[in-house]
Amino acid sequence: MKKSFLIADSGGTKTDWCFVDFEGEKVFFTTESYHPNLMTEDWIKLNKPFWEKYITLENLEVHFYGSGCLKEPNKSKVKNVFEIWGFKQITVESDILAAARACFGNNNAWIGILGTGSVLAEIENQEVKNVFGGLGFLLGDEGSGFYFGKLLIEKYKNNGFSNETTNELNSTIGKENLINLNVTELESKDFISRISRSFSKSINQEIQKLHQENIELFFEKYLPKTYKDLTIYFVGSYAQYNKEFIKENLLKRQLNFGGIITKPIESLTEYTLKSTL
Numbered sequence: 001m002k003k004s005f006l007i008a009d010s011g012g013t014k015t016d017w018c019f020v021d022f023e024g025e026k027v028f029f030t031t032e033s034y035h036p037n038l039m040t041e042d043w044i045k046l047n048k049p050f051w052e053k054y055i056t057l058e059n060l061e062v063h064f065y066g067s068g069c070l071k072e073p074n075k076s077k078v079k080n081v082f083e084i085w086g087f088k089q090i091t092v093e094s095d096i097l098a099a100a101r102a103c104f105g106n107n108n109a110w111i112g113i114l115g116t117g118s119v120l121a122e123i124e125n126q127e128v129k130n131v132f133g134g135l136g137f138l139l140g141d142e143g144s145g146f147y148f149g150k151l152l153i154e155k156y157k158n159n160g161f162s163n164e165t166t167n168e169l170n171s172t173i174g175k176e177n178l179i180n181l182n183v184t185e186l187e188s189k190d191f192i193s194r195i196s197r198s199f200s201k202s203i204n205q206e207i208q209k210l211h212q213e214n215i216e217l218f219f220e221k222y223l224p225k226t227y228k229d230l231t232i233y234f235v236g237s238y239a240q241y242n243k244e245f246i247k248e249n250l251l252k253r254q255l256n257f258g259g260i261i262t263k264p265i266e267s268l269t270e271y272t273l274k275s276t277l
Contacts (some may be wrong), residue, residue: 009098009265010034010066012116016265036074055086062090065098068220096121101271102264103233110232132222137180143218145196145238149192165206177179200241215245
């Protein structure tokens with residue numbers, strides 16, 4: 001019997017989806033985050049109409065990988081929400097496992113997620129063995145686009161940039177925006193996260209040093225000092241933009257660079273299809 005699939009890779013900011021129909025045709029799309037903490041009664045009702053065209057399909061499997069879904073209570077919560085919407089076949093796993101499967105399939109290695117909820121994790125026998133990080137944007141997220149924005153704003157407000165760089169920031173982001181931003185306010189989080197995109201390819205040396213500092217902080221904070229001879233893969237656009245800084249950090253720690261995938265959803269879809277068909 002032919003199957004159809006709904007595959008999700010949900011982070012703290014957004015969710016990437018792939019719908020695969022009975023003929024194997026793929027449709028990719030993106031929605032807001034489907035983090036378990038967002039799934040209130042009102043949120044469930046609001047999002048139900050979006051899925052009505054999918055729940056009528058027979059033999060549809062949902063494979064959901066999400067931030068906050070490492071432990072059982074949240075896995076059950078997400079599964080229950082999809083059941084409320086009318087889905088029958090639902091598997092829920094952590095987005096850490098999604099990143100690992102997208103990068104190195106069923107092999108053993110380490111995965112670094114440089115995004116909302118930055119983590120470094122050891123994967124062994126298709127399970128998340130050890131996790132370092134995942135503290136959230138108020139307490140952590142070193143190595144993410146948000147944390148780069150945080151470093152930039154703090155330095156800007158402390159008059160730490162040259163006049164040339166300050167003028168560049170004022171023209172690119174807006175002086176009023178930079179002055180008024182508060183990195184502890186939830187409503188500012190997405191705006192701060194997007195700052196890194198504006199400077200992802202900047203050759204300004206002061207900006208480059210902030211990217212370098214951000215990547216260095218990720219390794220300093222989350223990589224255990226006792227681990228040696230590791231191969232680490234990475235996911236996220238911020239990781240891709242700063243690949244050379246990542247390689248530098250791995251080299252000086254005598255660790256191996258496995259590779260980077262910007263968006264896991266495509267590789268994750270291929271993994272799911274090969275594993276289930």
